[in-house]
Amino acid sequence: MRYAMAVDTKKCVGCSDCVVACQTENNVPIGYCRDWVVEITDGTYPQLEIELRSERCNQCDNSPCVRCCPTGASHYSDGGIVLVTANKCIGCGACIQSCPYDARYSHPDGHVDKCTFCIHRIKKGLEPACVSACPTKCMYFGDLDNPKSPVSEILKVRKYKTLIPEAGTDPQLYFLI
Amino acid sequence: MANRRDFIKISGLGLGGLAISASGLGVYSNLSTSPPQGEGMKLDSTRTPTICEICFWKCAGWVYKNEEGKIWKVVGNDEDQHSNGRFCPRGTGGPGMYYDEDRLTTPKIRTEERGKQVFKDVSWDEAFDYIADKMKAIADEHGPECLALLTHGSGGKYFGNLLKAFGSNNIAAPSYAQCRGPREVAYHTTFGEGVGSPERTDIRDTRCLVLIGSHLGENMHNGQVQEMSDAIDKGAAIITVDPRYSIAASKSKYWLPIKPATDLALLLSWIHVIIEEGWYDKEYVEKYTYGFEQLKAHVKLMTPEWAYGITTLKPELIRESAREMANAAPSVIIHPGRHVTWYGDDTQRSRAMAILNALLGSWGRRGGFYNPETTSVPSWPHPPYPEPTKTWRDAFPGKYNLAYETIASGICDATIPDVNKGCNFKGWIVNGTNLVKTIPDTAKTLEAIQHLELLVVIDTMPMAITGWADVVLPECTYLERYDTIRSSPHRKPSIALRMPAAEPMYNTKPAYWMAKELAKKLDLEEYFSWNSIEEMLDWQFKQVGSSLEEMQRIGVKTFERSYDDLYFAPDEEHEFFTNTGKIELYSTALAAEGFDPLPKYTAHEEPSTGFYRLSYGRAPMHTFGRTANNALLKDLMEENSAWINPKVAGEWGIENGQYIWLENQDGVRSSFPIKARVTERVRWDTVYMVHGFGHTNKNLSRAYGKGASDSELITKVLVDPIMGGTGMRGNFVTFKFESKKEEVES
Ligand code: SF4
Ligand code: SF4
Ligand code: SF4
Numbered sequence: 001m002r003y004a005m006a007v008d009t010k011k012c013v014g015c016s017d018c019v020v021a022c023q024t025e026n027n028v029p030i031g032y033c034r035d036w037v038v039e040i041t042d043g044t045y046p047q048l049e050i051e052l053r054s055e056r057c058n059q060c061d062n063s064p065c066v067r068c069c070p071t072g073a074s075h076y077s078d079g080g081i082v083l084v085t086a087n088k089c090i091g092c093g094a095c096i097q098s099c100p101y102d103a104r105y106s107h108p109d110g111h112v113d114k115c116t117f118c119i120h121r122i123k124k125g126l127e128p129a130c131v132s133a134c135p136t137k138c139m140y141f142g143d144l145d146n147p148k149s150p151v152s153e154i155l156k157v158r159k160y161k162t163l164i165p166e167a168g169t170d171p172q173l174y175f176l177i
Numbered sequence: 178m179a180n181r182r183d184f185i186k187i188s189g190l191g192l193g194g195l196a197i198s199a200s201g202l203g204v205y206s207n208l209s210t211s212p213p214q215g216e217g218m219k220l221d222s223t224r225t226p227t228i229c230e231i232c233f234w235k236c237a238g239w240v241y242k243n244e245e246g247k248i249w250k251v252v253g254n255d256e257d258q259h260s261n262g263r264f265c266p267r268g269t270g271g272p273g274m275y276y277d278e279d280r281l282t283t284p285k286i287r288t289e290e291r292g293k294q295v296f297k298d299v300s301w302d303e304a305f306d307y308i309a310d311k312m313k314a315i316a317d318e319h320g321p322e323c324l325a326l327l328t329h330g331s332g333g334k335y336f337g338n339l340l341k342a343f344g345s346n347n348i349a350a351p352s353y354a355q356c357r358g359p360r361e362v363a364y365h366t367t368f369g370e371g372v373g374s375p376e377r378t379d380i381r382d383t384r385c386l387v388l389i390g391s392h393l394g395e396n397m398h399n400g401q402v403q404e405m406s407d408a409i410d411k412g413a414a415i416i417t418v419d420p421r422y423s424i425a426a427s428k429s430k431y432w433l434p435i436k437p438a439t440d441l442a443l444l445l446s447w448i449h450v451i452i453e454e455g456w457y458d459k460e461y462v463e464k465y466t467y468g469f470e471q472l473k474a475h476v477k478l479m480t481p482e483w484a485y486g487i488t489t490l491k492p493e494l495i496r497e498s499a500r501e502m503a504n505a506a507p508s509v510i511i512h513p514g515r516h517v518t519w520y521g522d523d524t525q526r527s528r529a530m531a532i533l534n535a536l537l538g539s540w541g542r543r544g545g546f547y548n549p550e551t552t553s554v555p556s557w558p559h560p561p562y563p564e565p566t567k568t569w570r571d572a573f574p575g576k577y578n579l580a581y582e583t584i585a586s587g588i589c590d591a592t593i594p595d596v597n598k599g600c601n602f603k604g605w606i607v608n609g610t611n612l613v614k615t616i617p618d619t620a621k622t623l624e625a626i627q628h629l630e631l632l633v634v635i636d637t638m639p640m641a642i643t644g645w646a647d648v649v650l651p652e653c654t655y656l657e658r659y660d661t662i663r664s665s666p667h668r669k670p671s672i673a674l675r676m677p678a679a680e681p682m683y684n685t686k687p688a689y690w691m692a693k694e695l696a697k698k699l700d701l702e703e704y705f706s707w708n709s710i711e712e713m714l715d716w717q718f719k720q721v722g723s724s725l726e727e728m729q730r731i732g733v734k735t736f737e738r739s740y741d742d743l744y745f746a747p748d749e750e751h752e753f754f755t756n757t758g759k760i761e762l763y764s765t766a767l768a769a770e771g772f773d774p775l776p777k778y779t780a781h782e783e784p785s786t787g788f789y790r791l792s793y794g795r796a797p798m799h800t801f802g803r804t805a806n807n808a809l810l811k812d813l814m815e816e817n818s819a820w821i822n823p824k825v826a827g828e829w830g831i832e833n834g835q836y837i838w839l840e841n842q843d844g845v846r847s848s849f850p851i852k853a854r855v856t857e858r859v860r861w862d863t864v865y866m867v868h869g870f871g872h873t874n875k876n877l878s879r880a881y882g883k884g885a886s887d888s889e890l891i892t893k894v895l896v897d898p899i900m901g902g903t904g905m906r907g908n909f910v911t912f913k914f915e916s917k918k919e920e921v922e923s
Contacts, residue, residue, distance in 0.1 A: 011406045013394030013424050015797035016187050016813050017266040024250040030808050036188030045857045046434040050427035135263045135399055136406035
């Protein structure tokens with residue numbers, strides 16, 4: 001089993017519902033976030049292009065954060081999801097430094113926090129909160145080992161990229177382009 | 178050519194990653210407990226149905242509570258055609274409104290002069306006595322018609338009932354004359370029917386969507402944004418006409434970066450091309466329309482080359498995009514837009530769009546415009562209303578006869594005493610609309626307010642208008658109340674329920690309760706003869722084949738259509754509700770009123786040197802100014818910015834991110850500075866900003882002073898002579914690098 005997510009940059013409108021949905025679903029304190037939206041405009045008027053990306057932890061297969069965690073709080077869970085066990089985390093922040101995607105933050109309670117792929121929801125057969133809230137239905141989630149999962153199906157038919165592949169982290173967040 | 182890169186990150190991350198104050202934010206501020214992670218997180222099953230009130234789209238959904246029984250999250254109801262189970266960011270952020278610690282908490286009566294914001298807390302009984310006495314005094318001296326209701330909220334229905342029982346018909350929503358009115362009149366005069374809300378656009382199945390200044394995706398009209406995404410999936414072509422590179426433009430096959438204020442010339446040249454090339458739907462035009470020959474003669478000389486000189490759009494681009502529409506026809510939508518009060522000839526511009534739809538045969542066709550159906554829910558029985566002897570129309574004799582709804586700005590104008598006006602207003606009840614921002618020309622609105630004998634404001638938040646009220650009535654949020662049944666037009670008729678998920682916080686109350694209590698004081702209780710809201714709702718639901726108990730369980734009930742008439746049947750004979758019974762390309766109704774029966778292009782005023790046209794729009798995470806103080810949404814966007822083209826910024830030496838002041842053609846300078854966003858996404862002759870910022874009420878602790886208000890810079894209003902709409906895009910701004918001394922806040 002290998003959980004992954006694909007986000008369609010062609011359909012995303014940058015509304016940030018994914019950010020609010022995550023905030024409420026996961027009680028992320030005000031002023032912090034587990035996901036965010038990037039808008040990049042290229043060109044000169046009127047020859048322009050915009051790319052919109054809803055970003056979060058890439059749930060990397062080769063995670064520098066897990067490798068550098070001194071206590072084992074950062075670990076791989078089912079389907080390759082990278083989690084932080086809050087009560088094992090000493091808040092040293094080594095993982096925050098090591099993540100090339102800036103996906104982790106220091107929770108005011110003194111531990112590190114990040115996207116969990118909403119493991120509490122997917123275990124119950126639900127989609128992650130951001131995926132299920134997105135008004136443009138531009139996010140696809142599922143198990144890459146299952147060829148019938150929404151994420152496998154979409155990656156078969158669309159062009160995609162990952163972020164900073166050269167970091168060698170083997171990210172599992174795909175952007176449809 | 179320099180390749181610029183403009184990078185923006187939208188997130189809940191506070192500035193510099195620091196925690197910001199989150200007091201009062203219920204579940205999201207509960208910093209003493211770690212957020213449950215992974216499997217520690219329990220899914221709760223207690224949920225209650227709601228209808229979102231963060232905007233007018235009225236999506237139906239579910240409110241979930243956490244283990245402590247506190248409101249946790251709001252999500253869409255899968256059965257609901259408005260949301261299809263997915264809320265927009267504002268709706269998802271709804272709990273932020275409930276937990277807002279700046280909410281109005283208790284009724285208040287003003288104790289010093291208007292606008293000074295000095296109030297005393299009173300009991301509900303005292304507040305109602307005060308209002309009832311003033312209402313009776315106004316009725317005795319001037320007649321009950323001199324009382325008006327201005328509303329933009331669900332509770333308006335109950336106050337409307339009260340007002341009509343009292344003897345006044347003057348009920349206005351700023352959403353008409355300040356927003357969608359021109360398009361409604363245009364579609365009525367063309368097709369004999371309005372567009373309505375939600376719009377009857379069949380975007381889901383369209384092959385070509387044409388957006389004229391409409392920025393779907395930035396305006397989060399949920400169902401439409403969802404359907405635009407479906408259409409993209411199915412390979413539909415989008416054509417966007419906008420001086421700004423909107424998000425929709427970035428998803429378009431054709432973007433037409435038009436010179437602002439010239440849209441009508443483009444539309445007429447499109448009509449010219451489609452007629453001259455023979456690309457129109459001949460059978461449809463023959464069968465259903467009236468006035469084709471007049472139209473053909475009218476646009477004869479309006480070639481793309483003619484339009485090029487006006488719009489700056491290349492003739493080939495005009496022809497190619499017309500071809501794209503014609504190829505897709507009849508599955509094509511020239512979107513009527515929603516906020517269309519721009520230049521004062523808005524009914525005519527909307528007419529040109531309606532005519533294009535008619536030529537392409539998209540009205541009544543799949544992928545064009547469908548025929549919506551509504552469940553008609555009977556009202557609770559009440560005695561007949563008294564017949565008013567005058568209405569707002571008496572203040573404007575012979576004018577705006579084609580306006581089908583009351584003009585909010587007209588009520589405002591008719592409040593400033595004038596012996597020549599047949600109807601002068603003495604009292605306003607304002608429900609859920611921040612009038613000083615929604616009606617342009619704030620100074621005039623404030624002048625009107627100073628002439629009132631009674632101003633009652635019902636709201637959940639201390640919006641600017643509350644500062645001017647005589648009586649402020651704190652309403653509980655939509656998450657804490659029952660409300661009117663939603664039965665809106667859609668592909669299938671449906672009903673939906675809003676019920677309280679929690680008890681009202683503080684000393685706040687629902688609108689239905691306020692209206693009934695006030696009715697008691699005015700001896701009008703017979704108009705509110707239900708014992709409880711549950712009794713009324715249950716009775717109403719039972720009339721249409723459901724019950725309160727069922728609706729509490731399911732939230733939304735969808736019915737089958739009574740006829741299979743979503744689209745015209747092939748060869749269908751159809752009688753349109755116009756004078757001729759046809760789709761009127763040539764409008765007999767406009768001709769009869771002395772207006773151009775066919776739309777004409779007129780040049781609009783241009784900015785003088787050093788000035789730029791002020792344009793404004795929406796951001797997906799905010800609804801007007803209503804959500805600026807919502808902690809969940811403020812985190813995504815806490816202030817607006819002035820979009821300035823890099824060339825212009827260069828000339829002025831303005832840096833990206835620098836705070837500047839905007840000053841308009843009348844010397845009005847923004848109260849607060851605004852951040853410059855130097856971006857290629859806007860034309861050099863235009864300055865763009867998102868509406869709804871620059872709040873002046875200090876009681877909005879998160880929103881006060883953040884960004885600038887476009888409303889205060891809109892002092893020039895271009896009134897649509899046909900229906901009284903207030904065109905707001907004829908204002909020009911320049912840049913200033915300091916505030917006006919005398920305006921500095923004490
Ligand atoms: S919710 Fe969807 S459309 Fe909105 S920003 Fe997130 S990914 Fe994009
Ligand atoms: S998957 Fe869950 S935790 Fe991760 S960003 Fe989406 S909502 Fe947040
Ligand atoms: S579109 Fe958004 S804000 Fe408007 S009613 Fe729907 S969820 Fe609420």
